[in-house]
Amino acid sequence: MSEQMRRVPPSMVRELRADAERQLSVEEFNAWVNAPMTDAEREEIDSLIDWFTRRYPTPEARLEYARRAARDLAAMMPSST
Amino acid sequence: MQESEFDQRTFFRAIADSGARALLIGRRALIVLGAPVGTFDYDFWIHVDDIERFNVAVATLGLIPNHTPGDARQRGRYVLENSERVDVLVARVHPTIDSQRIAFDDLWARHKRYEVSAGVWIALPTIADLMATKRFGARPKDAEDLRFLARLLARENDDE
Numbered sequence: 001m002s003e004q005m006r007r008v009p010p011s012m013v014r015e016l017r018a019d020a021e022r023q024l025s026v027e028e029f030n031a032w033v034n035a036p037m038t039d040a041e042r043e044e045i046d047s048l049i050d051w052f053t054r055r056y057p058t059p060e061a062r063l064e065y066a067r068r069a070a071r072d073l074a075a076m077m078p079s080s081t
Numbered sequence: 082m083q084e085s086e087f088d089q090r091t092f093f094r095a096i097a098d099s100g101a102r103a104l105l106i107g108r109r110a111l112i113v114l115g116a117p118v119g120t121f122d123y124d125f126w127i128h129v130d131d132i133e134r135f136n137v138a139v140a141t142l143g144l145i146p147n148h149t150p151g152d153a154r155q156r157g158r159y160v161l162e163n164s165e166r167v168d169v170l171v172a173r174v175h176p177t178i179d180s181q182r183i184a185f186d187d188l189w190a191r192h193k194r195y196e197v198s199a200g201v202w203i204a205l206p207t208i209a210d211l212m213a214t215k216r217f218g219a220r221p222k223d224a225e226d227l228r229f230l231a232r233l234l235a236r237e238n239d240d241e
Contacts, residue, residue, distance in 0.1 A: 020222045026178050032224040037231070045232045052117040059113040059195045066112045067089055070121050
């Protein structure tokens with residue numbers, strides 16, 4: 001991970017977390033979820049699933065990868081967040 | 082307990098061996114199914130009568146509940162924590178944002194099991210049921226997860 005990524009300020013981390021965790025209205029949520037999936041989005045999601053299941057072919061391998069990734073990310077987080 | 086001491090296999094084995102009716106939900110469930118999403122915690126929906134059994138099982142890993150079983154039953158959820166965080170939903174029924182009532186017993190009756198370590202199986206809702214649980218919180222990340230789940234469901238149907 002780059003040094004630039006390591007210097008993410010605590011305020012930005014807080015903002016990003018708040019954005020991801022905010023509660024959407026029913027209308028906002030349904031608009032997002034029910035939007036037709038474009039061919040490009042479908043291909044991108046399929047590509048990610050294909051890569052992940054090929055690289056980590058078992059649930060155990062995928063869970064272990066996710067745990068390592070979370071641990072690495074947590075190590076980069078500012079301690080004050 | 083230190084971060085490095087938490088053993089995920091032991092964690093899942095303890096839950097499996099406990100006999101608690103426990104469904105892995107949230108992003109860890111998506112990861113099991115094959116979606117490369119990020120998360121820091123574990124989310125379970127367990128039967129309201131199995132709180133004590135679940136807590137005893139994970140106590141060996143140093144996970145401490147933030148509420149007594151009685152309080153958890155009243156609140157409908159609680160958290161187990163040490164270096165890890167486990168969010169536990171215990172409501173018999175939980176509403177979605179559009180007021181559908183999702184019952185644990187219904188999801189449990191349809192659950193599927195996945196081997197997460199040699200001989201260790203955990204229960205997940207079906208993909209369609211997992212999609213329903215993503216409508217509990219209705220956060221942007223839930224909406225993103227639903228796009229992944231829609232593709233996983235389509236691929237599953239194609240395989241059948």
